Amino acid sequence: MKIFLLTHERELLRASNTGALAASLAPEIVERIIWARNSPDPALLDAIHSENTVLLYPADDAAEPIESFENIILLDATWQEARKMFNKSPYLKNLPKAQFKTRTISRYKLRRNQPDGGLCTAECVIEILKSKNHTNAAQRLEAEFAIFNSKITHT
Secondary structure, eight states: OOOEEEOOOGGOTTTTTTTTHHHHTTTTTEEEEEEOOSSSOHHHHHHHHHEEEEEEOOOOOOOGGGOOOEEEEEESSOOOHHHHHHHHHHHHHHHHHHEOOOOOOOTTTOSSSTTTOOOOOOHHHHHHHHHHTOHHHHHHHHHHHHHHHHHOOOO
């Protein structure tokens, strides 16, 4: 299993970015790729063409169970940036989409202008790991996220 964090370049500069935390704690599973509108990363394209990849993205037609796929693409950005990334990336358009049906409420302290049920990147990775039975990695990330989140302040 591979989780591709398709990361907006602005996230690289944000101390509040939780994708970096997820990638550092589970590097064998989580791979961070910088989003490029016109020249997508070859590893990402290979995963997309494997037909065993799903995009975790809220959509009305998101009916695919995430457990059925070996590769999951997660947009690592603010919700506003993620929408732009999706809309400007033709290579993402035809991917099957999945979304979580979870009762988990985001604990991330920097929640602004977020849709109901929205989770930050680390919380999404935790849910993916749990759904794919990577319990130890999920618990490790959950513990580190709690520490990370306790140190975050509004900027």
